[in-house]
Amino acid sequence: MSTVTDVDPTIRRESALQRLTGERFVPIALRGLERSVTDDGAWLCFKALPGARPDQLALEGRSERYTAMSLIGLAAQAAHGRSADLPHARLLDSLCRWAPSTFELGDAGLVLWLLVAQKDPRAEDLAKAILARRDEVLRSTYVPASMEFAYLLIGVAEAERFGVGGNAMREFADAVAERLARNQHPRTQLFAFAARARRRNVLRGRADYRLGSFASQVYPTIGFAFHARATGDPRSARIARTCAD
Numbered sequence: 041m042s043t044v045t046d047v048d049p050t051i052r053r054e055s056a057l058q059r060l061t062g063e064r065f066v067p068i069a070l071r072g073l074e075r076s077v078t079d080d081g082a083w084l085c086f087k088a089l090p091g092a093r094p095d096q097l098a099l100e101g102r103s104e105r106y107t108a109m110s111l112i113g114l115a116a117q118a119a120h121g122r123s124a125d126l127p128h129a130r131l132l133d134s135l136c137r138w139a140p141s142t143f144e145l146g147d148a149g150l151v152l153w154l155l156v157a158q159k160d161p162r163a164e165d166l167a168k169a170i171l172a173r174r175d176e177v178l179r180s181t182y183v184p185a186s187m188e189f190a191y192l193l194i195g196v197a198e199a200e201r202f203g204v205g206g207n208a209m210r211e212f213a214d215a216v217a218e219r220l221a222r223n224q225h226p227r228t229q230l231f232a233f234a235a236r237a238r239r240r241n242v243l244r245g246r247a248d249y250r251l252g253s254f255a256s257q258v259y260p261t262i263g264f265a266f267h268a269r270a271t272g273d274p275r276s277a278r279i280a281r282t283c284a285d
């Protein structure tokens with residue numbers, strides 16, 4: 041017989057993990073981000089390495105993608121009362137100028153996710169820029185990489201959920217989900233680097249379809265979960281669940 045004080049061991053483990061993450065690892069991450077600003081506050085660096093002294097970091101390059109990801113994470117931490125001393129407005133302005141014309145549309149999807157999460161009115165302009173490239177993304181010869189295409193699915197699914205982009209965004213989100221689903225292997229339920237396709241480099245094509253990375257699983261799982269949340273689509277929920285399992 042159980043008592044009212046009994047707690048499921050799984051819940052206890054999750055609670056302990058959340059406490060460890062929030063109390064130990066998140067503060068470390070926030071301090072690291074504060075030291076990763078480059079280009080006079082316009083971007084976060086691509087890589088931070090040990091400097092000449094223990095209290096120094098040597099910053100290498102800049103990363104638009106990591107800047108977007110970091111601000112997404114910081115937006116989520118704000119709900120827990122945590123913040124980092126960063127030039128948020130300038131970083132966000134840099135992303136908004138860069139995202140509409142970036143070659144990799146998946147990165148634009150990350151920025152769209154960020155703008156929607158922060159209820160930034162510039163989300164509408166970025167949504168229009170992304171939708172203007174619909175035909176490019178959905179053409180039959182386009183072979184999307186699972187990770188980058190999942191970034192796009194996350195962004196457009198969140199835009200759909202909050203009504204950004206209207207009916208065109210809803211249709212585009214469904215089309216992106218349909219294309220990304222082709223990258224999931226029917227037997228393993230894992231995502232390959234990319235879908236099966238005819239390529240000049242036959243060996244590269246086979247490797248891309250038969251192999252995948254950790255990132256090839258994580259971001260599609262998030263993307264289909266977000267799409268299912270936005271649309272109620274049971275297929276997207278099933279795809280996310282089977283990959284996660």
